[in-house]
Amino acid sequence: MAATGGTGDGPPPGARSGDAYAVELRGITKRFPGVVANRDIELRVRRGEVHAIVGENGAGKSTLMKTLYGMHRPDEGKILLDGREVHFKSPADAIEAGIGMVHQHFMLADNFTVLENVVLGSEPTKGVRLDRAEARRRIREISERYSLDLDPDELVENLGVGARQRVEIAKVLYRGATVLILDEPTAVLVPHEVDELFGNLAELTREGLTVMFISHKLDEVRRVADAITVIRRGTTVGTADPRTTTVKELAEMMVGSELPSPETRSSTVRDEPVLVLRGLTVRSREGRALVDDVGLTVRAGEVVGIAGVEGNGQAELVDAIMGLRPLAAGQVQLDGGTTGDGGDVAGLEDITGWSTRARREAGLGFIPEDRHRQGILLDAPLWENRILGHQTLPPAAKGQFIDRKAARADTERIMQEYDVRAPGPDTLAVALSGGNQQKLIVGREMSSSPRLLIAAHPTRGVDVGAQAAIWELLKDARAEGMGILLISADLDELIGLSDTLQVMLRGRLVATLDPATVTPEDLGGYMTGARSAAGAA
Amino acid sequence: ASDEDGGDAATGNGGGGSEDLKIGVAYDTGGRGDRSFNDSAIAGVEAAIEEHGGEVRDLSPNSDASNRVELLTQLADEGYNPVIAVGFAYGDVIADVVEQYPDTTFAIIDSSVEEIGAENLTGLLFAEEQGSYLAGVAAALKTETDHIGFVGGVETPLIQKFEAGYVAGATAVNPDIQVDVQYISPAGDFSGFNDPARGQIVAQGMFDAGADIVYHAAGGSGLGVFQAAAASGGRAIGVDSDQYQTVDDPALQAVIMTSMLKRVDNAVESFIDSYVEGDFEGGQDVVYDLESEGVGLSDSGGFIEDIQGDIDDYRQQIIDGEIEVPTTP
Amino acid sequence: MSVVRRMGMALFAPVLAVVGALVISTAVMAALQVNPLRVFEVMVDFGDSPAQQITALVVILNRAIPLFLAGLAVAIAFRMGLFNIGVEGQYRLATIVAAAAGAAVTLPGPLHVLFIIAVAVVVGAFWAGIVAVLKVTRGVSEVISSIMLNFIALGLASYLLTGPFRGSEEGASIISTAEIPESGQLGGLNAVFDVLGLANPPRQLYGFLPLAIVLGVALAVLLNRTRFGYDLKISGMSPSAAGASGVDARAMVLKAMLLSGAVAGLIGLPDLFGTTHSYTTDFTAGLGFLGIAVALLGRNRPLGIAFAALLFAFLDRALVPLQIADFPASVVTIIQGTIVLAVVVANEVARRVTRRSAERGSAEPPAPVAGDGGSAAMQTPSGPAGPAGDTDERQGAPR
Amino acid sequence: MSTVVTSPGTRPSRGPLTDLLTGGGKGRRFLWIALAVIVLVSLVRVISGEEALTSSSTMSAALLLAVPIGLAALGGLFSERAGVVNIGLEGMMILGTWGAGYAGYQWGWGAALVGGVLFGALGGLLHAIATVTFGVDHVVSGVAINILAAGVARFLSELFYTDNPAGGGVTQSPAMSSDPPRLSLPVLSSGPDLLGDLERQHWFLISDIAGVLRGLTGDIGVLTILAVLLIPASYLLLWRTAFGLRLRSCGENPAAADSLGVAVYRMKYIAVIISGGLAGMGGVFLVFIAGIYRENQTNGRGFIGLAALIFGNWRPGGLATGAGLFGFADALQLRSRSAVVALLLLVAVLLAGVAVWQSVRRRLLQAILAGAFAAAALTGFVLIDELPPGIVSFTPHLTTLLVLSLASQRLRMPQADGLVYRRGEH
């Protein structure tokens, strides 16, 4: 599988010799206000191959692919398909030319059916009517041919991530694309779904399709790609042969330094529990259990990792602990020892009925999964973001009033200590890159020294440098006795940081694993239910 | 003494002869061109100017009519005299203004000034109930179903006066007659004067229920009443002006049996006449009734020619005081 | 960002809006063969005598006060993204009940006034509270419920006025509540003009003015300096982030609507205290809807709303002199509409310019950053960490 | 803004009334519901003796009142399904009335229709420019358009109608030079008028059905027919054609639509312009009734249309139900104050039903509350003869509010409704 694409059948029929590439980008430059996202990019992709593009966060990969897909026009440079120069004014032109793209963030209308999502923009019609029967037939056909397993009439909002991704692929195939762009398709998938996806890709290349795909997971890249192009700071730094290049070398090409590792130092776990969950159950409006009878203890100085495929109740669990969702049953207890007005509360306290605010005041910190939704106010300055979630706590609050001066000063401190790169506390948060936004959030949550920190995907979408910094911060906090509940999709991160690993599947905790001994592959097995707790014992 | 006051004021401000008569008019909401009340008032002013010479300045209020005071004070400030406030809504604010401009003569239409008692203010009132009484008589004489209707725009005391007179007139002719009464909107919600669709629906309800003549006192909504009459083969009675003349639609003309005239133009004109001639008496109301031809029934279209005699009988009885027309329902 | 630049940013939108509105209205007038210069001249001409000028000023201020209150009421809810179209109904109902209650009791002076204010505030808040409760417990969109409640309030006010609260005698052409006794009226402020040595016209400046100013200041502090104001603002910016930060969204809806309604309850009082002393069928209507425009114009900030209210009042006053000068009165309405639209567009343009310049600003990091990879150790993420494009690329970007 | 929260996984509702009665059943149940409602109302009519409840006269009035609201709501549907909140419906309707009046007095009813739709569409165009091109907040732009439209209408009247020999003035246009034709169903509703005969028998149920049918088929204006046809036509256009799919995709996820080559901006423009045109058509309808343009003729109907749209869960059938309910309640209160009291009996019966239903589901509190209100309504029915005019006037509004708050809230607005979409900014 890792061998050069199409080895089985020899070079695909469409492949031409020499410089007639399926896709060729020459000297692409793309500027955004204040940023040069791509500069003088060179990229050559042969027909029928799987071509990987790697690079740091913000290196300009997505931008480049969007250029190729006609979502914006390059400021300089040429796009050639099969040796002919093309000019795309819109994605419609690119689609016409046989290019299809699966975006980093899914582009699906939740309230539409699979069918509607797939045919949108290229609808089969009978007269003026939308020919649903024909559409259904064609989607079934594609679904069978590439084993996508899709029901055309299902509402997308009822689908899991893996299925959504297959809808995205179906969208592209439906349009008869010969060049397929996949932007970080594996970021949200568990190992076995990744395998399925790669199976699908192999299927595609066998049919003569060209696949370009972006990933941060370098071993994965080496496994499936026929060729690799590395992008750094907006420009191509070179190509690599996956058969001969090691992960380490690739990483160095990307960032010019070593890959960080989330390795935990010696255990700092103490005895006293800071968070205890008992029989926690959350139900959907229809009464389905989203979180099902979860019991869990986080001790001081301990990192408890929750592994699981997205959509298995992790988000609901976090919401329930934060008091953002009503409980159907169960109890949440927190040790609020260090906070309170002077008098310290000894031991655990039942906070089940408490408001989110009371919980935060009692020592609950929260790094949300989706920072733009829950963690940051994009249109507000940094110092106002510093207050977010800490409205009632010093230094931001002075009685019923907001102490602007203190908030500004403390923002400066966070910016210093956590290396948040921005001109000053009055900068709007939107102006910060994702990584810097995340560091601000981490810094903010740390500064109230919570007893328990809920860290949901703390390094999602941030680049390697910021990732390392955040890992360090978490480790330091843990050493100082903070309890951390870590939810992540990054298995390396989970294994590297956690003292205890819990696997969540369909709302239940199905296995407790020791991160010292478990491999990502095993973990993936538990996450998908392929392995059960009995097997672990 | 009071007549002297008025005359002095005129000369004082206008600088002598009546060629310099400067008349100010402050309109009710809707302003000039409403083809009804306001236009009738300005017609009176123009008639007066025809006779006496002079000029007129007319002002419309803003959309929520919150600047009524400004309209009056600005006119007075600019030296217009007399100043005529069109509509009872000015009743709220005029007392302060007349006090502030003792040298200017004011008149207000549809509002009693007796309580204010200022020498430079006259109330021009109408006996709408008397005119409506005749409308009721005409309707009762003309109905073939012994069933008639009344559509009021907004349930205010003023419109209730129309209702009272109409019902009294109809029952005087035929004590067993059925009179449907319905208002489009309650007091305080003035949309009822401007919603022809609702006017149509209310009137249609009456026609459907068997009425064959409907009298409206609903301003712009009255158009809907005419439409309903045209659609169901009934007839309607207009209000204020001779709507047969103003409706500009032959199909609707055909259903307007008569209109209850409220001669705001006459009232305004005679007020200006008396002001110019100096026999003006301030501080009190002048009621324009059947006798002074301030109210009456129109006969355009000739629909009521055959009953004109009966109507005149009733008119005379009212003028003679033999019939006392109620003002409240 | 330097102070000058920040000031420039703050003024950018209003200036853009005013210029835009001027250009459009000038074009409209020109199309009508109306001389725009003459129109503007008439608008700013406050009369010749000092008394006339002061009167004009008083007229503008008296009109601006209710508009200011209406704008504030709308803005409070708007701050958290709630659209209180119901201000109209809230103030109508509040005013009639307050007027009736004020006429029904006899209390010593200031207490009487306070009592009336309290009644108005409570009624306004109650009526807005219905909207909030329906939204919070039943999920009814506040847009629908407040539209419906406007009509209901109108009908209810009519019922109360013609029924239980009727104070005018049968047959009077204007139906009204009973007159509020002297102790429950607020005298004018014209003494101020004497103190200042200005002409003292007969037109009284509303005694409610200082109350409105105090309220404006208090709300400015509440909205900008307090935890409540912060919570309110972030609930509008991002409900999800506000929720995660511990703001109880339902409680916030309730509080915002109650406060909005309470302020809405005051809208009718300047007129009630100052001139009418009773609620009548002809009591000024439509202030609630105008308040929406004023709030938009003032960008939901008390100071901005004050300016917007004054601008609207200024334009409104111009109606009469314009007619006297033989200009069509609707020019003013057109200008009002154009200004609102221009402001709205200008705000958006300014917001985007600010945002873009903020983004650009961050492209120049405050401290020089070691641009070279490799050199930095991962433990101290100061080197190439952070989005790669952020450092050298941006500096090299042509602009 | 109108934020109606739904948790993912719930099926989209088909309108609160349907939900109230069936919990969001299939279209098949519609007939059952309609029948049940008629039986109930007819029962109430027999008990209370209020013939107005189901008379053909009330029904045709209800239709007349519902149509402009329905057209405005339909306008809102197009715009909001494409993701643009349209609170400027009222203003577009005002423009529609003016346009209809202007064209109508010169060239007759056909031109009035065109003129009104065109003027409304111009309002829509303005809204589209502000929201789509300039990215102005939708509500803000809508409010500004409402203010502007009133000013423009007054201004144009001043310009064209003062001293116009054909008549008119600053507040009204000259009369239309021709009237739109009106149609009746032959034999049943006209000529022999069989339905009319049936209705006059006052038989239980049969006369009621005859009344309803006759009201809906007798002496109907062409525009009414057009408006009623537009409801299914909009459904077909929006849910059964490629164009509709694209339009709706702009309201659900414009970024996705954009990435598939759907011209999002153009779609939004088209939708908002259609929206304005339909609202304008609502204005035309009002002009047809009056035979004239008259200032303030719309009288807030655009806002009610917006409410009907939300009430109807952003669906053609739902909004028609909303407009119909509102029109019926309004017609009833305009027709007869005592008939409104009969509504109390209807409410009592319905609430009693709710009480029973809730107690079956063992929701005691709700059951008791519903029961208490049912008892209160019944007492009201027995004791009150006639409600005062102020109270009666808001019957339709209160009804709408009550139904909305009683119905379980499973409304779902288009996901990207009200969000400003800018290409490349997620």
Ligand SMILES: Nc1ncnc2c1ncn2[C@@H]1O[C@H](COP(=O)(O)OP(=O)(O)OP(=O)(O)O)[C@@H](O)[C@H]1O
């Ligand atoms: N629409 C835009 N406007 C302005 N700047 C943008 C825009 N899109 C991307 N950028 C900038 O371009 C740079 C490249 O972004 P891009 O999304 O291509 O990165 P990427 O390589 O895909 O990163 P990741 O691995 O996080 O997906 C970013 O630093 C960002 O600042």
Ligand SMILES: Nc1ncnc2c1ncn2[C@@H]1O[C@H](COP(=O)(O)OP(=O)(O)OP(=O)(O)O)[C@@H](O)[C@H]1O
């Ligand atoms: N539409 C946009 N307009 C302007 N700047 C943008 C835009 N999109 C992204 N950026 C810029 O991109 C940078 C962040 O880049 P990028 O999107 O790669 O971050 P990220 O960590 O991947 O975040 P996310 O996971 O949310 O996409 C920021 O500097 C931001 O200013």
Ligand SMILES: [Mg+2]
């Ligand atoms: Mg990317």
Ligand SMILES: [Mg+2]
């Ligand atoms: Mg990214």
